Amino acid sequence: MLGYLTRRLLQCGLVILGVTVITFCALHMGGDPTYLYVSERASEEEIVATRAKLGFDQPLPVQYGRFLSGLLQGDLGTSLTYHTPALGVVLQRFPATLELTLCAMLMAISIAVPAGVLAAFHRGRPLDGGIMLVAMFGQSIPSFWLGIMLILTVGLGLRWLPISGRVPLLDPLFAGQFMTALDNFPKAIPYLLMPSMTIALFSLARTARLVRSSMLEVLSQDYVRTARSKGLSEFRVVVHHALRNAWLPVITMLGLEFGFLLSGVVVVETIFSWPGVGRLVFNAINHRDIPLVQAAVIVFSVMFVGLNLAVDVIYARLDPRIRLT
Amino acid sequence: MKWTLLWVYLGVMLWGRALPGDAASPPTLIRIALGNDADTLDPHEIDSQESQSIARLLWGTLYSVSSDGKLTPYFAQSYSMSEDGKSFTFKLRPDLACENGARLTARDVAYSFDHVADPAMKYTGHEAGFVLPALQYIGAHVIDDLTVTFSLKTYNPIALGLLADMYIFCRANYQAMSKEQASTHVSATGPYRLVEWAHDDHILLERNKAYSLPVPAYDQVLFRIIPEGSTRSAELIAGNVDIITGVAPDQIDPINNSDTAKVETVASIRRIYVGFNQSDRFLSAPGGKAIRDPRVRRALQYAVDVPTLCSALLRIPCVRPATMIFPANDLTGIKADPYDPDLAERLLDQAGYSRQADGTRFEITLQTPRGRYPNDTNIALAIAQFLGDIGVKTKVDIVDFASVFVPLSRKHAAGPLFLMGTSGASWSALYDISDLPSPDGGANYTNFSDPDFFAGWKRIEQTRDPARQNDIIRDMMTVFHDRGTWLLLYFLPDVYGVSNRIRWQPRADEIISID
Numbered sequence: 001m002l003g004y005l006t007r008r009l010l011q012c013g014l015v016i017l018g019v020t021v022i023t024f025c026a027l028h029m030g031g032d033p034t035y036l037y038v039s040e041r042a043s044e045e046e047i048v049a050t051r052a053k054l055g056f057d058q059p060l061p062v063q064y065g066r067f068l069s070g071l072l073q074g075d076l077g078t079s080l081t082y083h084t085p086a087l088g089v090v091l092q093r094f095p096a097t098l099e100l101t102l103c104a105m106l107m108a109i110s111i112a113v114p115a116g117v118l119a120a121f122h123r124g125r126p127l128d129g130g131i132m133l134v135a136m137f138g139q140s141i142p143s144f145w146l147g148i149m150l151i152l153t154v155g156l157g158l159r160w161l162p163i164s165g166r167v168p169l170l171d172p173l174f175a176g177q178f179m180t181a182l183d184n185f186p187k188a189i190p191y192l193l194m195p196s197m198t199i200a201l202f203s204l205a206r207t208a209r210l211v212r213s214s215m216l217e218v219l220s221q222d223y224v225r226t227a228r229s230k231g232l233s234e235f236r237v238v239v240h241h242a243l244r245n246a247w248l249p250v251i252t253m254l255g256l257e258f259g260f261l262l263s264g265v266v267v268v269e270t271i272f273s274w275p276g277v278g279r280l281v282f283n284a285i286n287h288r289d290i291p292l293v294q295a296a297v298i299v300f301s302v303m304f305v306g307l308n309l310a311v312d313v314i315y316a317r318l319d320p321r322i323r324l325t
Numbered sequence: 326m327k328w329t330l331l332w333v334y335l336g337v338m339l340w341g342r343a344l345p346g347d348a349a350s351p352p353t354l355i356r357i358a359l360g361n362d363a364d365t366l367d368p369h370e371i372d373s374q375e376s377q378s379i380a381r382l383l384w385g386t387l388y389s390v391s392s393d394g395k396l397t398p399y400f401a402q403s404y405s406m407s408e409d410g411k412s413f414t415f416k417l418r419p420d421l422a423c424e425n426g427a428r429l430t431a432r433d434v435a436y437s438f439d440h441v442a443d444p445a446m447k448y449t450g451h452e453a454g455f456v457l458p459a460l461q462y463i464g465a466h467v468i469d470d471l472t473v474t475f476s477l478k479t480y481n482p483i484a485l486g487l488l489a490d491m492y493i494f495c496r497a498n499y500q501a502m503s504k505e506q507a508s509t510h511v512s513a514t515g516p517y518r519l520v521e522w523a524h525d526d527h528i529l530l531e532r533n534k535a536y537s538l539p540v541p542a543y544d545q546v547l548f549r550i551i552p553e554g555s556t557r558s559a560e561l562i563a564g565n566v567d568i569i570t571g572v573a574p575d576q577i578d579p580i581n582n583s584d585t586a587k588v589e590t591v592a593s594i595r596r597i598y599v600g601f602n603q604s605d606r607f608l609s610a611p612g613g614k615a616i617r618d619p620r621v622r623r624a625l626q627y628a629v630d631v632p633t634l635c636s637a638l639l640r641i642p643c644v645r646p647a648t649m650i651f652p653a654n655d656l657t658g659i660k661a662d663p664y665d666p667d668l669a670e671r672l673l674d675q676a677g678y679s680r681q682a683d684g685t686r687f688e689i690t691l692q693t694p695r696g697r698y699p700n701d702t703n704i705a706l707a708i709a710q711f712l713g714d715i716g717v718k719t720k721v722d723i724v725d726f727a728s729v730f731v732p733l734s735r736k737h738a739a740g741p742l743f744l745m746g747t748s749g750a751s752w753s754a755l756y757d758i759s760d761l762p763s764p765d766g767g768a769n770y771t772n773f774s775d776p777d778f779f780a781g782w783k784r785i786e787q788t789r790d791p792a793r794q795n796d797i798i799r800d801m802m803t804v805f806h807d808r809g810t811w812l813l814l815y816f817l818p819d820v821y822g823v824s825n826r827i828r829w830q831p832r833a834d835e836i837i838s839i840d
Contacts (some may be wrong), residue, residue: 031728035735038449081364082524083508093525148555156559163559164551166526273551275525282552283361283525286696288727 008312012305019301020071020294024064027290032056036080036288067294076298077291081284086295090277094299095170097269097276101261103192104200108257112204113250116211117238123216131208138205143264147198147271154194161190164273195272199264203257210253214246221245248319255311259304353544355827355839358557358566362525362550367507368492368499369441370450377451378837382517382530382546384492385538387415387434388485392832392840394653394751396485399538400434400493400514410480410789413488417471422535423495424513431473435465436496438475446504456490459759480786482794483756516540525550541839561586561822568829568837569822574640574700580822589823590641591831592816594651594749594757597698599691599708599812601625602740604772612689612717613741615678622809623662624672629711630664631814638700638707641818648802649761649811651833654754657799659806661813669715678716686716692733693744694726698817705744708814734770745770746817751833754798755785761805771810778804 027033034051051057055066070076079086119131155163167188172180218224219242227241228234265278273279277296284292363376371380389399398404401415421429441452442462448454461478468474477484498512511519516538517530528548532540549566551557557569558576562583572580572588580588601622607613615621635643646652647661673679678686689712693705702723709719719742724730733739747768749757760766762782764774781801785794805811821831832838 031725032732033728035732036727083365084505151556151559156563159563163563163565164556165549271553271556273526273549273553273556275523275550279525279552288725 004316005313008309012309015305016298016301020068020298021064023294023297024067025060027288027293028060028063033288033290036290071298076295079284079292079295080289081287081292086289086291087299089292090280090295090299093275093277093280095168095174096166096274097262097265097278099170099188100192100195100199100265100269100274100276101258103196104203104261105254105258107196108200108204108207108261109254111200112207113211113243115204116208117215117243119208119212120215120219121238128212132212135205135208138201138208141201143198143202144267144271146201147195147268150194150198151271161194164271166191166274195268195274198268198271199261202264203261207250207253207257211246211250214249215242218242218246248315251318252311252315255307258307262300262303353542354547355543355545355568356547356549356566357837357839358549358551358560358569360550360552360554360557360571363522363528363548365450365508366511366519366522367450367504368437368494369446369448369452370504370508371452371492372450372454374835377835379528379530379548380492381836381838382515383511383513383519384494384515385421386489386492388489390486390489390750390752390834392830392838394651394833396489396752399489400429404485406484410482410484411478412474412476413484414468414472414474417473418538419471420537421514422537423498424511424518424533424535425495425498426535427495427497428470429493429495429514430470431467432470433496434473434493435467436500437493438462438465438491440496440499441491452491456487460484460487482785482789483750483753483759486750486752486756517546520545543839546839558822561824564824564826567824567827570819570837571699572820572822574638576822577640577820584825586822586824589821589829589831590818591821591833592643592652593819593835594751594833595698595746595817595835596646596649596749597704597744597746597814597817598649599625599629599814600740600743600745600771601809601812602737602743602771603774604737604740606738607741610690610741612687615676615687616689616741618676619808620672620676621678622812623807624669624676624715624809625712625717625812626662626809627665627669627672628715628717629708629812629814632664634704634707635815635818638703639818641820643815643818646813646816647806649749649805649813650754650757650798650802651749651751651816653751653833654757656754656795657802659799659802666711666715673715673717680716684716685718688718688720689741690720690722691742691744692722692724692730692739694730695723697726697730698744698746701744704814708744708812737770737772739770742812743770748835755794758798758801758805761810773808773810775804775808775810778808778810 032051034047034054034056037054038047038050055063074087075085076087078084079089082089115131119128122128151163154160167184169181169184169188172184224237224242227237265276266282268274269276269278270282277299281293281296284296359375361373361375363379364373365371365376366379366383368380368384371377385400387399387401388396391397400418400421402418404413404415406413415434417431417434423429440446441448442457442464460481463476463478466474466476475488481487494514495512499507502510509522513519513533516533516536518533520529520531522528527550530546532544551560554571554573554576557566558572558580560566561569562580562585564585577588580586601616603617631645632643635641645661647659648655648657650657673686680686691705691709693701695702705721705723709721712719730739734743734745747760760768761773761778763769763779764772778801781797784797788794819831819835823829
């Protein structure tokens with residue numbers, strides 16, 4: 001297990017290094033970033049001095065080396081917009097994004113798993129067809145369109161839910177203010193529903209299809225037939241025998257799904273005016289706040305890689321054969 | 326069982342909770358939705374339009390600009406100018422106070438200027454980057470608690486208006502703050518104080534109890550940050566905000582057709598024009614030589630149907646201006662060139678640029694930033710089509726604003742044609758033409774160098790008589806117009822959504838005022 005973990009950690013390190021190279025190059029291809037650090041009316045002398053001070057007159061590999069050295073010390077530069085350390089700004093917004101992603105994940109799982117099981121159990125019947133049709137729509141609808149439609153119908157037309165904004169939930173929790181978090185909980189839920197649904201729909205549809213196919217495979221196994229022949233109720237057969245084994249590929253998928261949900265927040269946070277990392281990145285790209293974009297991309301990639309590592313470890317614990325591969 | 330209990334709990338909590346859209350807001354709160362958050366709340370560094378609107382509520386200025394473009398005393402009771410025009414002395418109101426109740430004196434006013442002017446502080450905002458250099462500010466001298474004098478290197482006929490752009494704050498509060506602290510910690514001197522700033526979410530202000538001048542009607546001002554235009558419109562129609570900025574053309578009808586809100590528009594002080602870059606660097610570029618000929622520049626003026634551009638692409642009617650001066654200040658009487666493609670073709674023929682076999686007279690490139698001004702790329706594409714119709718084959722080069730367009734324009738190297746928007750002022754024709762202070766002036770992006778025009782500045786310096794100054798401005802604008810210096814398009818219409826709950830009129834200077 002230790003060898004497996006070491007190997008996976010090394011792979012994760014390489015992936016993150018690759019991400020830093022791509023991010024660094026992509027952001028520096030857009031022209032001389034010095035102009036972002038000076039006033040629009042700065043003189044040529046000021047521009048030259050700023051370029052030298054920030055090291056933008058150095059070759060790109062040297063600049064990358066300095067960036068990497070800063071990264072290892074937790075210094076990802078200072079945000080041009082906020083004039084504070086970029087990593088701090090990203091981490092400050094992270095609870096909002098995590099809140100949204102967790103809610104979307106919860107929504108996706110709580111709907112997708114029963115839907116997938118039902119579809120598998122009623123294979124070939126109208127219920128199966130209906131669920132798969134809805135899943136197909138879920139995978140086809142772009143999130144920005146769905147978000148705006150939800151705003152217009154549920155928010156503006158029916159007035160059931162607030163159109164935009166957020167009541168903090170995880171921020172007070174992380175700050176140790178449990179009573180505030182508890183007090184905010186019922187206020188926060190209405191704000192979470194529409195953006196979470198917008199993010200979750202694609203993942204929900206995909207997970208439902210996966211659960212269905214996984215369940216179909218398991219339901220045809222001998223041990224399920226044995227369970228049935230023992231006279232167990234269908235509910236017990238499905239939940240205790242079939243679903244438990246059908247979970248394995250779903251768990252792997254959920255790790256990836258969490259990453260996809262995280263990346264999906266950029267558009268959704270902008271549409272619903274949700275003050276999370278996704279919107280921060282959107283604004284940072286618009287303002288070419290390079291340190292902030294770099295910090296956000298690295299935090300996202302570390303999260304993504306970390307989650308996948310966690311899933312792999314869990315999977316390896318659940319299925320010992322994994323360690324050999 | 327525990328799941329059932331959880332769902333029951335959630336249901337009860339949600340059922341019993343009134344949503345923000347359901348509850349009528351207290352009438353003493355005004356809610357304004359902006360597309361972008363403030364970049365900083367440090368009065369020294371403020372630059373963006375969003376920050377300026379918020380800053381006007383937090384800090385006072387010596388003079389203020391009214392919605393109709395008049396300079397009126399604010400923190401100052403009066404001012405006097407020295408004979409040579411190089412120093413201004415202001416008499417302050419005696420009842421000014423800092424947020425903590427301490428008395429605001431001339432020492433605070435002097436500090437507000439000198440601290441920003443200190444090169445060691447390296448401020449880059451509007452005050453340090455534009456106002457003080459334009460004033461050629463030397464320093465402040467405190468005469469007594471209520472009197473302060475500012476020294477300038479030269480006479481500047483628009484000095485008073487520029488001084489009105491400088492925020493006054495209290496020395497004791499800001500001296501103790503680092504730059505980082507000052508960006509989020511506000512010590513107000515204006516009608517409101519900062520209650521809360523949740524980045525990218527909202528900024529809440531409430532009445533500043535220490536402020537003794539007449540106050541606006543609202544006890545609280547809530548700025549909500551809603552980046553997506555259609556979400557802002559939905560919030561307005563739902564009655565959750567009172568004012569929204571930057572209404573997109575496709576949102577105008579839904580808002581006007583709602584029972585809860587309407588659209589208000591105003592021609593802003595931001596001029597949108599196509600610049601003809603007359604720099605030598607474009608002599609060998611396609612079309613570069615042609616646009617150095619004033620006859621060609623005049624011809625292109627007649628080729629573009631500006632009212633159609635506005636109605637089709639901005640969904641707002643507009644009037645083509647004749648000069649670079651904001652219409653309310655424009656006393657020149659010069660008439661704008663009409664849309665007349667036949668005349669344009671004749672002028673090009675006379676200039677020696679006849680149509681060739683393929684119908685083309687010459688080729689040229691029009692550079693445009695993407696997303697900087699409303700519908701900018703489509704406006705540029707439409708202009709290219711209009712120019713193409715008279716045989717000027719125009720290629721549109723769409724570039725990123727911050728990384729490509731700003732560096733190019735800063736070096737006066739955008740072009741040979743480029744789409745640009747620059748701000749004038751609602752209070753002074755002289756301010757409006759100060760984009761062209763000299764052939765190598767910072768905002769002279771077209772490298773315009775006509776000696777007849779620039780001689781006007783010398784004449785203005787020699788007189789203090791406003792009527793005489795207006796005559797000189799007319800002469801300068803005649804040269805500007807006759808030489809086809811810019812292809813003027815329109816003063817950008819600012820489009821706001823306003824709730825029927827309030828009465829509010831937009832200002833031309835893009836400041837959201839709640840007086």
